[in-house]
Amino acid sequence: MIKISKVLQSKIDTVDFNNIPFGKVFSDHMFFAEYTDGSWQNMEIKPLEKLNIHPANLAWHYGQSIFEGMKATKHFDGSPMLMRPDMHIKRLNASATRMCMPEFPEDVFIEAIEELVKLEADWIPKGKGSALYIRPIMFASDEFIGVRPSDNYIFIIMTLPVSLYYSKPLSLKAEESYIRAANGGTGEAKTAGNYAASLHPWKLAKAEGYDQIMWLDAIERKYVQEAGTMNIFFVIDNTVITPAADGSILKGITRRSILEILKVKGYVVEERPISIDEVVQAHKNGKLTEVFGTGTAAVVINVKDFGYKGEKYGLEVDSYKVAPFIKQYINDLRDGSEEDTFGWMTKLELQTATAQKL
Ligand SMILES: *Cc1c(COP(=O)(O)O)cnc(C)c1O
Numbered sequence: 477m478i479k480i481s482k483v484l485q486s487k488i489d490t491v492d493f494n495n496i497p498f499g500k501v502f503s504d505h506m507f508f509a510e511y512t513d514g515s516w517q518n519m520e521i522k523p524l525e526k527l528n529i530h531p532a533n534l535a536w537h538y539g540q541s542i543f544e545g546m547k548a549t550k551h552f553d554g555s556p557m558l559m560r561p562d563m564h565i566k567r568l569n570a571s572a573t574r575m576c577m578p579e580f581p582e583d584v585f586i587e588a589i590e591e592l593v594k595l596e597a598d599w600i601p602k603g604k605g606s607a608l609y610i611r612p613i614m615f616a617s618d619e620f621i622g623v624r625p626s627d628n629y630i631f632i633i634m635t636l637p638v639s640l641y642y643s644k645p646l647s648l649k650a651e652e653s654y655i656r657a658a659n660g661g662t663g664e665a666k667t668a669g670n671y672a673a674s675l676h677p678w679k680l681a682k683a684e685g686y687d688q689i690m691w692l693d694a695i696e697r698k699y700v701q702e703a704g705t706m707n708i709f710f711v712i713d714n715t716v717i718t719p720a721a722d723g724s725i726l727k728g729i730t731r732r733s734i735l736e737i738l739k740v741k742g743y744v745v746e747e748r749p750i751s752i753d754e755v756v757q758a759h760k761n762g763k764l765t766e767v768f769g770t771g772t773a774a775v776v777i778n779v780k781d782f783g784y785k786g787e788k789y790g791l792e793v794d795s796y797k798v799a800p801f802i803k804q805y806i807n808d809l810r811d812g813s814e815e816d817t818f819g820w821m822t823k824l825e826l827q828t829a830t831a832q833k834l
Pocket of ligand 1: 727
């Protein structure tokens, strides 16, 4: 059992749920745990508060910091729902191993998420596509200057209500200079440094009028990897293609779910290396009908055009079929209006008023 200390006064009445700025509004509580003397300790759900941290905090200097991103949604009957939380803790622990950090126990993670989400159930916005975004983060906390793995770590889970935002179709720049990840590097880990390294090339792409980068492989700048911080899909000649998870792309859980749904629905899907030349050629032949990015936060964002070697290639987002189908399907699983034949959803039972009285 995780200890729970509640806030005296909830902040929920100060939030306008019709107008929630993304990433800025936090719920009342957080889960907190410390790794010290070789084990996770002091596990507690408590009021979200600022941390008191030493300037020599190891994570800030040498980057041992990893995170996850998941969502709790509301079933149409009002119960909170989680989607594939087991996949998120497995990926968190894979990131931890890569960054030489301790794993977090799977069962405690699931319990912490479930208890936190039940406690913050009123913070889950209603309405298809809106959600309580869940952000687990683990970072080194030794007070030490010198490169070595930390002995102490902090693990926190915070939650943020997010409304359905109209995700504007993206313009992507196929990036020929900078890279996101190389085989053997940290591309498969959800680790802070990957995002820091992407900011400068992103800024340059934005100055050229693009929204995001289409990342190409580190060796030949030939094979497509991802779209910004999302996985990428192409529909060519009615085949749905996504780059193979070869060691340099982040193994998105949305990506995996989409592949599984499409296979069951009878689509032809391929996970394989896909070169930018193949994409351009398919566009020229009129066979490239869709390009879209996928991730937990937005589920699916359409790509309206991409630039490569000074040429722009436009796409007819209004005639996309696979992208809107998959977005609707996942959002329907998340509010219970699509039957969960995959067994991905966990529905949490809120304590009833009578149960509390007993
Ligand atoms: C988190 C992330 C994704 C998407 O993963 P999901 O599990 O689908 O949210 C894709 N690419 C990068 C770089 C990411 O960090």
